Every structure is written in C-alpha cells, then in structure tokens.
Amino acid sequence: MSDTTSVIDVRNLDVVYHTANGPAKALFNIDMTISAGERIGLVGESGCGKSTLLKTIMGVLPPNGEVTCGAIHLGSTDLLKLSEDARRKTRWAEISMITQSALNALNPVKRIDAQIIEAVRAHREISKADGKALVAKLFEMVGVSPERAHDYPHQFSGGMRQRAVIAMALALEPKVIIADEPTTALDVIVQDQIFTRLRALQIERGFSMILVTHDIALVVENCGRICVMYAGMIVETGETHDIVRRPRHPYTIGLLNAVSVLGSTKEPIAIPGSPPNLFDKLEGCRFAPRCPLASALCHGQVPPATPLDNGHSVRCHHWEQADEFARRASDPNVWGTAVQSETT
Amino acid sequence: MSAFWFRRLWQTVLTLLTMLTLMFFMFRMLPGDPMATVISPALYPKAQETLRIQFGLDKPLWEQYFVYLKNLAVFDFGLSFHTGRPVADEISGRLLNTILLVFPSMIAAYGLGALVGAIVGWRRGSKIETVLVFLSTSLQSAPVFWLSMLAILFFSIRLDLFPIGHIVSPGMFPEENWRMYFSADFLHHLALPFMVNTLYQFCFPFLLMRSSILATVGEDYIELAKMKGLTDRRVLYHHAMRNSLLPLATTLPMTLGWAVAGSVVIETVFSWPGLGLLMVEAVGRSDYPVVQAAFLLIAVLTVAGTLIADLLYTLLDPRIVNE
Amino acid sequence: MNTLMTFLRITWKSTSGRISLSIFGACLVLAVIGPWIAPYSPSDRLYDDAGKLLRLSPPTWDNLLGTTVLGRDVFSQMLWGARTAMLVGLLTALGTVVIGLNFGLIAGYFGGRIDAILMRITDILLGLPFLPFIIVLLSLTDRNIWTIILAMTFVMWRSTARIVRAEVMSLRQRQFVASARTTGASDVDILYREIAPNVMPLAVTSITFALAWAIITEASIGFLGFGDPNVFSWGSIIYDAYASQMMYRAPWWVVPPGVAIMVLVTSVYFMGRAYEEVINPRLQERM
Numbered sequence: 001m002s003d004t005t006s007v008i009d010v011r012n013l014d015v016v017y018h019t020a021n022g023p024a025k026a027l028f029n030i031d032m033t034i035s036a037g038e039r040i041g042l043v044g045e046s047g048c049g050k051s052t053l054l055k056t057i058m059g060v061l062p063p064n065g066e067v068t069c070g071a072i073h074l075g076s077t078d079l080l081k082l083s084e085d086a087r088r089k090t091r092w093a094e095i096s097m098i099t100q101s102a103l104n105a106l107n108p109v110k111r112i113d114a115q116i117i118e119a120v121r122a123h124r125e126i127s128k129a130d131g132k133a134l135v136a137k138l139f140e141m142v143g144v145s146p147e148r149a150h151d152y153p154h155q156f157s158g159g160m161r162q163r164a165v166i167a168m169a170l171a172l173e174p175k176v177i178i179a180d181e182p183t184t185a186l187d188v189i190v191q192d193q194i195f196t197r198l199r200a201l202q203i204e205r206g207f208s209m210i211l212v213t214h215d216i217a218l219v220v221e222n223c224g225r226i227c228v229m230y231a232g233m234i235v236e237t238g239e240t241h242d243i244v245r246r247p248r249h250p251y252t253i254g255l256l257n258a259v260s261v262l263g264s265t266k267e268p269i270a271i272p273g274s275p276p277n278l279f280d281k282l283e284g285c286r287f288a289p290r291c292p293l294a295s296a297l298c299h300g301q302v303p304p305a306t307p308l309d310n311g312h313s314v315r316c317h318h319w320e321q322a323d324e325f326a327r328r329a330s331d332p333n334v335w336g337t338a339v340q341s342e343t344t
Numbered sequence: 345m346s347a348f349w350f351r352r353l354w355q356t357v358l359t360l361l362t363m364l365t366l367m368f369f370m371f372r373m374l375p376g377d378p379m380a381t382v383i384s385p386a387l388y389p390k391a392q393e394t395l396r397i398q399f400g401l402d403k404p405l406w407e408q409y410f411v412y413l414k415n416l417a418v419f420d421f422g423l424s425f426h427t428g429r430p431v432a433d434e435i436s437g438r439l440l441n442t443i444l445l446v447f448p449s450m451i452a453a454y455g456l457g458a459l460v461g462a463i464v465g466w467r468r469g470s471k472i473e474t475v476l477v478f479l480s481t482s483l484q485s486a487p488v489f490w491l492s493m494l495a496i497l498f499f500s501i502r503l504d505l506f507p508i509g510h511i512v513s514p515g516m517f518p519e520e521n522w523r524m525y526f527s528a529d530f531l532h533h534l535a536l537p538f539m540v541n542t543l544y545q546f547c548f549p550f551l552l553m554r555s556s557i558l559a560t561v562g563e564d565y566i567e568l569a570k571m572k573g574l575t576d577r578r579v580l581y582h583h584a585m586r587n588s589l590l591p592l593a594t595t596l597p598m599t600l601g602w603a604v605a606g607s608v609v610i611e612t613v614f615s616w617p618g619l620g621l622l623m624v625e626a627v628g629r630s631d632y633p634v635v636q637a638a639f640l641l642i643a644v645l646t647v648a649g650t651l652i653a654d655l656l657y658t659l660l661d662p663r664i665v666n667e
Numbered sequence: 668m669n670t671l672m673t674f675l676r677i678t679w680k681s682t683s684g685r686i687s688l689s690i691f692g693a694c695l696v697l698a699v700i701g702p703w704i705a706p707y708s709p710s711d712r713l714y715d716d717a718g719k720l721l722r723l724s725p726p727t728w729d730n731l732l733g734t735t736v737l738g739r740d741v742f743s744q745m746l747w748g749a750r751t752a753m754l755v756g757l758l759t760a761l762g763t764v765v766i767g768l769n770f771g772l773i774a775g776y777f778g779g780r781i782d783a784i785l786m787r788i789t790d791i792l793l794g795l796p797f798l799p800f801i802i803v804l805l806s807l808t809d810r811n812i813w814t815i816i817l818a819m820t821f822v823m824w825r826s827t828a829r830i831v832r833a834e835v836m837s838l839r840q841r842q843f844v845a846s847a848r849t850t851g852a853s854d855v856d857i858l859y860r861e862i863a864p865n866v867m868p869l870a871v872t873s874i875t876f877a878l879a880w881a882i883i884t885e886a887s888i889g890f891l892g893f894g895d896p897n898v899f900s901w902g903s904i905i906y907d908a909y910a911s912q913m914m915y916r917a918p919w920w921v922v923p924p925g926v927a928i929m930v931l932v933t934s935v936y937f938m939g940r941a942y943e944e945v946i947n948p949r950l951q952e953r954m
Contacts, residue, residue, distance in 0.1 A: 060570045084576075091573035099571075104564035107583055109590070118582070119572040168572075358787070359794045370807065478933075485879065485932035487886045490905055490925035493914060501915050598793075605796030609887050613909075623799055624891055627806040635806065639799050647794040 007175050007208050008034040013070030015052055024278040026052040028232045034208050041219025042212045044229035050212050054178055059087050093123045096169040098179040106153035113149040116168045138167035159190040178210045216255045228252045231275045231286040238312030248314040248322040250291050253329045272335050292334050293318045356651050363643050368412050421637035426629050431637045442618030446603050449538045453545035454596050461553025462585045484547035492613040495540050506536040509615035537614040556588035594657045601649030605642055670867050677945045684941030687934035694931050698753035701746030709744040709899045723917050733919035736911045741920055747899040752882050759881035760874045762820035767827025768870050775835025776858050792825040802893055811895045819881055827873040834866050868946040875939030879932045886928050901928050
C-alpha cells in the first residue's frame, strides 16, 4: 500500500440486493484504499459490481440494496454510520462523480448552469454573480466556452456534455472524483481529448480520481494503480506497472490478453464463458468455472487476499503459477479447455 | 416552428369545420321532418315561411350549407324554439358558468393529483399508495351524478352546509349580471359541485403522475441529482416532478375539453345553469337550434383544449422550442 | 379465444387481478341468470297484505333493497340492470376494439395517405365532445340500447386506433416483418399473422378501458333520461329516483345502483392494470 494518507478506505464491504428472485450478492469482501492525489482504476466486465461499489460509496444504492457488513471511511468518519442528512452533505462536496452517460445524466429540462449552481447551493450559499463567475471559471477549466453555460443539455454535443459534467464534478473542489465510464458514448478522438484534460486537471487540482471502466487499456494509460473486479470481488490490485508487467491473477491475464496491443499482430482473445449468476450460492473462487488453472481447492474455498510486494495483492490460490500461465495464455485453446472441462 | 403552428392551426380549423358539417347533415338528414329541427313547428305557418326563406331552407342543400356557415361566422344560431329569443343571447352567459365550474375544479384536481401522485410514486410500495390508488380508482369508477347525489344527500341535506343546487339563491340577483359572480352566495353554491368534480377528476392526474415518477426514479439525472447532495425533497420537486409535469401538462387541456363535455352530468344534478344543462334541457324540449349551438360551443371548447395542450407542451419542454 | 385465455392466465397471477376477475365474473353470471333469479318482475307494482301499494318501502326480507316510489322491487331492477350494463359494456368494447384494431393496423402498416386520412378522422373524433354528441344523436334517433351501443362505438374506437397504430409503426421496422416479406407473404398475411398477434396485448388493455367507459357512459345516458325506456339499467334506476324527487328520502333506491357501477367498473380497471403490469415490463420492479 502506498505510504501517502488514504482519502477513502473501504473495508470488508458486503452488499446484497433483495429481489423477487431472492437475494443477489453483489459485493463480497471489498477492500480498497484511495490515497490522496492518486489516480486509481477500477476495472471489470459489466455486471461485476463496479456500479454497485460506486453507488455504495456515494450512498445512492436503490432501496432494495443493503450493506450487510463493512465500513467506508472518508478520513476518519465512517460514511455508513452517518445520518442521512450528514451523509447528504458529504456528497459532491467531498466525493463527486462524472457519470457513465453524460447524455442522460443532465436533466433535459434545466439549463446547464442552473444544474451546476444547484449542486453548489446544496452545500453553501452563493450569490447569483458568484455563481455565474464560478460556472464561467469551471467551463474554462474543462474547455467549453462560458457563453454556452446557459444552454440546455440537448444543445450540447456529446463531448461538450461530458465536459459539462466534469465541470459540475469540479464545482465544489471535492477530495475525490469518481469517473464512471466517462467516455463510453464518445468517439476515440473526443475520448482522448477528455482524458488529457482530466489528467491535467487532476494534477493541477490534486484531487484523487477513481476511473471506473471495463476497458483495462484506459486504466493502464491513465492510472497509477489498478483494482481488478470480478463477480463482486476485487481479485487483484497493485501498481499499474507491476500488474501490466507481472499480472498474478488469471482473470487479469485474460483481460490484458483481450486488449490488442498497438503494433502487435496478435488477435485479442476474449475469455470464454460468462460470470456466475449472483443469485446462485457461490462457493470457492468465483472465477474458477472459467479458469484454466482451477483445481479442486479453487472450487471449494474462497482464495484469501494474498499480499505481495509493493502493495500488490491477489486473490488466487495458484498465483505462483501466474508467470508460467501468462506465457501460454496467448493461445486461445488454453482458455477453451477450462470452460469445456466445466461443462463435461 | 411557425410551420408547425401553421399546420396545427390548420388541423384545428379542419376539425371544427368537419364537426360543423357533421352537425349540419346530422340535423337535416336524419329521419323525420328535416324542417322541424330548424324551424319551430309551433310557429304560425306564415312565420315559418318567413324563417324558411331567411334560413334559405327553400334552396338546395348545398346552398343551405353555405348559409349555415355564414350565419355561424356571425354567431347567428337562429331563434330558440322555446323562448323565441336569439340563441346567441340564450347561450352566452351559460358558457361562462360552465367554465367557472369546470376549469377551477380541473386545475385543483391536477394540482392535487400531481402533488399526491409525485409523493406517493417517490415512496413507492407504501400502504398509503395502495389505499390511494384503490380509492381514486373507485371514485373515478363511480358515476359522477351518483357521487353528486350522495354529496348533496350528506352535505346539503344531512349537514345543511351547502345549498342543494343552482348558481345563486333564487331572487338574490333578479338581473343576472357580473356582480353575481363576486358574491359569497355564488361561491357557496359553487363549493359542492367544485369539490365533487375535483375529487372525481383527481384519479387521472394522480395515477399519471405516480407512474411518470416511477419511470423517472431510475433515470441517470435523478441519480446524479441525489449524488450532488441535493435534499430528497429538492430532487423530487425540482427534478423528478419537474420532468414528470410534462406529460401531465399535455393532458390537462385535453381532459379539460373532456371535462367540459362531461359537465353535462354534473350540471344536471346541481341544476347549474351551464352549457351542459342547457343542452340537456333543450333536447328535452326539442329546441334544436339551442341544442346545436350548445353542442358546437362545447365542441369548440374541447378542440381549443387540445390546441392549448400543444402550446403548453412547447412552452414547458425546451427540447421542442429549439427544434 | 387464445387471447382471452392468456388474459385470464396473466391477470390471475396477482392478488388484485384475482379479486377483480372474480368480481367481474360474478357480475357476468348475475347478468346472465339475473332475470331468472329476480324475485319480481322489475316493473311490477307490489302491494302489501292490506292491498296498499308498497311505496318506498325500506329493505325487508321480501324486498331486499326496498321498493321505489311506484312500489317496484329495487333488487329485481338491479338484476335486470346488470344484464344491460354487461351487454352494453361488452358489445361496445368489442366493437371498439374490432374497429380500432383494424384501423390502427391499416394506418400503421401502410402509412402515407391512408394513414394521414385515418388519423385525421381520429383527430376529429377526439375533438368530439363524447357525451353531448351521443345525447344529440339519441335526441334525433330512436332511444334504444342498440343505438346507444352504436353511438358509443362510433366515438370510442379512436383511442384504440391511435394506440395500435403507434405500436404497428414500430413493429413494421422489425426483423420478423422483413423476413416474412422475403418469404413472399402478402400484406394481409403480414398484417394479420405477423403483426396483429403482437399488438393484441395493447388491444386487450384498451378493451378494458372501453369496457369501463361504456358502462359509465351508458349509466350517464340513462341518468340524463336518454336511455332505452324499455330496458332497466342502473343509470335509469338512479334517474327514476332523481326524477321522482324522492331519492334523498330513499337511500336504498339510489345507493345500490351506484355502488354496483362503482364496483364493476373498478374491477374492470384493476383487471386491466393487473394485466398491463405483466405485459409492460417498464412497470415492473427494477433491480
């Protein structure tokens, strides 16, 4: 773990959704630390629990979601123990968010500047003139002409809307900004512009950033640290260069495999199979059914988080075989066998 | 945008014109003596003859049609069979009475329905929700004339709180004039039909708002609004409700039109001298010119309602204004 | 027939659906057998043992719901009224859906001029004040339940047509329609074999609305005194009470028909809603 002070510290967090089909165990035993001023990437397939984790941190779980155990410390206060009103006051002021689809995240019938000022007003008094000045400053920071601030969202292009949402996230100068798939709906060029801008802002302003995405390449490009999530668990975490160089979890190896490296002639390989159904009773390692390294131990017992050097940590019984496995993982047949042996 | 309005206006005119035409032929083509629906059979033959020429009834049908349109354009609906006075005079005060009964109660029903629907939808799954949905549906399912009768039975007869009917106490205003509408007596008479109509009309906006809020709750911008640290109430009133008001606003004028049409029933029970009661009475007396005029006015109100609905929609939804 | 079975199966799944279906079913049974189990003829004037007319008798064992000002048995009138309400409601709803469904299918599928003309017609009908129009129509023609059914159907199909049309327009773009076309299916085939089954759920929902509306409207017509004079309907029972000016003295005469209408129509609405909640996934609980 890094030696700087932690801003958010998630400990042993479990979340369950109560549904008509029974409980779904969405998060299991999540440990995650975000240090001051760092950029950390949270990566995993859709449905792996990334969004649930974010919602839990922001305190906006739907009514059927329940935190069954754990703590989320912001500084020295446990967010989960705060009253609703105290909790509300921490939102946006301490932790803000750049949402997944800026397209739908802005209220279509309210002007953009009003939506930003509204966020500020929820936390402190601000005069009309100051509000206007603030919005103008924020718009300049994200690279949109301040004259457009009084527009409605539909008058903005996708990229501009995303910038507006970033401006909104910066409005109260929070300690942490969560960026949830901030560029999914945008084309590659705009995506690149936005990330360049975000990195620059992060360095300039010094907030911590959690980048949440399914695209491990984005994380590698933008973040110093990575958390890899699978089926509601964090399976591997560590410094980006450590993980890219020596991934220790077969799933991480698979994810890195699935990314086509620029200049490489190799086809990216997708991991066959699909994540487990969270309604099922899950025993052992949740990745075992898709894992070529899986043994009887994996099916029976949840692997503990094993600390390695330099804050690197992995949840795999066979992490020691990772180096050897990584060499043959570029052969699609290696992955195929796991799923086949599972079905036969 | 102006093209849209031009088309919309043209549609309205077309609708009204078709309705006028429909009326014209309905009153002249249906079985029985067609003259009997235009000229009172009670008049002397000589007078009948004069009117026949005045209304061009001796001319072919298509020519009569244009005379009919021309007369309508100058609000000449002919003479009432019953009173012998011009229909336009008979009808003018009635229109206002209907509007004074229907519009305030509809607005009250929509205001109340929107508010209660929003709160109930926001806290979904509560006991109150189930009870309110059931109650409002039952109210809407009951015939409004029957509800009115029960209200009279209870509030007017049992408790003696309100008058049984009419718009003012008999003899209070021997000459109907504007002063009447500003009297406490008028409000006292308005109260009960107003309340019954409000309750009866409550269900539709209530259910619409509730389901609209339910659909809004999962939207990303609602989640973002919550994450911004807005209070629960602010998210509800400024985001969820603000957006759900749109579908509600569009239906208001339309249902306003329908409520005017439906006021026939409530006016009858409360002897409220509006267009609806006039129409029912006129039908009973076979006073066809009055029937026709009252019907046309109700139709104009209904169609105007739809037009206003579109206007409101464009005003409330910025996405449309700028397209 | 199939659609009806599906409707029953789906509606039966929820508690409110079961309750409302049972109430509706009970009303339907009463409508069929009512006139046979009615203790008196609804227009018979009843006399007591002393030979005095039973005017406004409160409920007794002989007259479960009391008698009218003319000494007629309210309970028997109610049973006959159930038949009228059901007959008028079901026939109007059926007519509305048959016309509305076909107009909607044709307008939505062919589009263009046909669509424009059909939609203009529904526009005009939407602007038509519903109840006043029917009253005017009834004032010019014979007052019998068939005219009432026809008049209501004439005005009510508009909504069904518009709902169905919108759905057909989106279905027209779907894959299965395109593949049906490549196999050489005719327009009629595509329309009635491929598209129609897909809009049936919508049509069923609009049937329930039409049913509810028709029952209330028939009652209103009866109350305004434009009902069929030869038929007993719940609306006309209330009208008789109202016209006699005795209604405020005889709640047993006025309350039951209103309650009957309210209960029946409420059950229809809840039936429709129970069905819609299953059909329309947007209304279902999100995870």
